[in-house]
Amino acid sequence: MLEGLLPNDATHYMRVSAPEGDARRIADLIAETFDPAEVAVANFEQPDGVWAVEAYAGSAFDPDMLRDLVVVAAGEDFAARVEFGELQEKDWIAASLEGLAPVRVGPFHVHGSHDRARVPPNGIGIEIEAALAFGTGHHGTTQGCLAAIVDEARRGTPRRVLDVGTGTGVLAIAAARRFRTLVMAGDIDVVAVRTGKENARANASAPFVRMVLAPGVDAPALQREGPYDLILANILLPPLKRLAKPLRPLLAPGGRVVLSGLLESHANAALAAYRAQGLKLVRRRNIEGWTTLTLSAGGASARPLF
Structure with missing residues (x-):
């Protein structure tokens, strides 16, 4: 599964903030609807405690469908807050990772390079570089x-x-x-x-x-x-x-x-x-x-x- 990988032709993004439950429902519905090789989606907690959902795509980018999916998952109010835009030449993946805490499952700690020091000595750290992927391990x-x-x-x-x-x-x-x-x-x-x-x-x-x-x-x-x-x-x-x-x-x-x-x-x-x-x-x-x-x-x- 291409969880967290940016599609090869990604040119546009969608973003919306919502409480955790709504954010997870939005992200899950988008992930279920689109081919993961064409549309990448992630949901994560921001420093202020509100969750964000981000979707990235190229030729498969369909703002109307994405907004409709937000309506189904969370209602009209959140659909009205959806932001769309074009990807800029910047390290947007690293910016996404900054809000993600390491994920622990048994001895495994999946983390970004910015959280390398948070892996305990007896843990098995799995580091996914921000330049390569985002969101991996949080799904x-x-x-x-x-x-x-x-x-x-x-x-x-x-x-x-x-x-x-x-x-x-x-x-x-x-x-x-x-x-x-x-x-x-x-x-x-x-x-x-x-x-x-x-x-x-x-x-x-x-x-x-x-x-x-x-x-x-x-x-x-x-x-x-x-x-x-x-x-x-x-x-x-x-x-x-x-x-x-x-x-x-x-x-x-x-x-x-x-x-x-x-x-x-x-x-x-x-x-x-x-x-x-x-x-x-x-x-x-x-x-x-x-x-x-x-x-x-x-x-x-x-x-x-x-």
């Missing part, structure tokens, strides 16, 4: 996947990990930092792959993370390194359903699949597609209206931790 889908990685660590160490739709690479980096094992990471977008490589290097994970430009899981490099004990897929419902059948042969006996990018109302549809491939639900985790599913192939899998 409920990413948090759910990070929590699933923490769950997997309690079981042992997977021999091979696959991250489908890696985006900024935050999940691949988290798995590499926690398990110190090979993590294959694929994405259909060349910008995402380049960003993931840079983030892996910045987070001392490059020796373990291999980024691949790949739609789905059919790339020879991804096929060659399987089967995988842990597969992460934080994307959207339609591609998750399409992946169910081709992904199944890549899962090792006893391996686990973590699915996210799902609204709570979409989770059962994804679950049905993977149950049809013989997988069983292990855990359903809901965070801020988004669902993360962990499924198992049954049998033994992860190696014990020593």
Whole structure:
């Protein structure tokens, strides 16, 4: 999932301030409506305690539709406050990051470079540079996947990990930092792959993370390194359903699949597609209206931790 990545052709932005609940509903509805490769959206708390929603797009920028979505999510009053504008030649991504506090999930602390000093000595810091991405880690889908990685660590160490739709690479980096094992990471977008490589290097994970430009899981490099004990897929419902059948042969006996990018109302549809491939639900985790599913192939899998 291209969470937090600026679309390649971004030229315009939308911005609106609202209380936290309204801001989250606005951001979630925009994220659900548009292709994340075409429209990037983030919501975050500002220093004054009011939340902001920002959306960035190029050819997909549609002010009327965006305003209508704000009406549906939060009402006419907030739609009247929406601001639109053209992107200027400035480090607007860094400005967005300044208002974001680090996100903690178990030992993981996802943060910007401005918060590097806030990572505790026993924490696993994952730094996403402001020049490359914004908002990563603050979305409920990413948090759910990070929590699933923490769950997997309690079981042992997977021999091979696959991250489908890696985006900024935050999940691949988290798995590499926690398990110190090979993590294959694929994405259909060349910008995402380049960003993931840079983030892996910045987070001392490059020796373990291999980024691949790949739609789905059919790339020879991804096929060659399987089967995988842990597969992460934080994307959207339609591609998750399409992946169910081709992904199944890549899962090792006893391996686990973590699915996210799902609204709570979409989770059962994804679950049905993977149950049809013989997988069983292990855990359903809901965070801020988004669902993360962990499924198992049954049998033994992860190696014990020593």
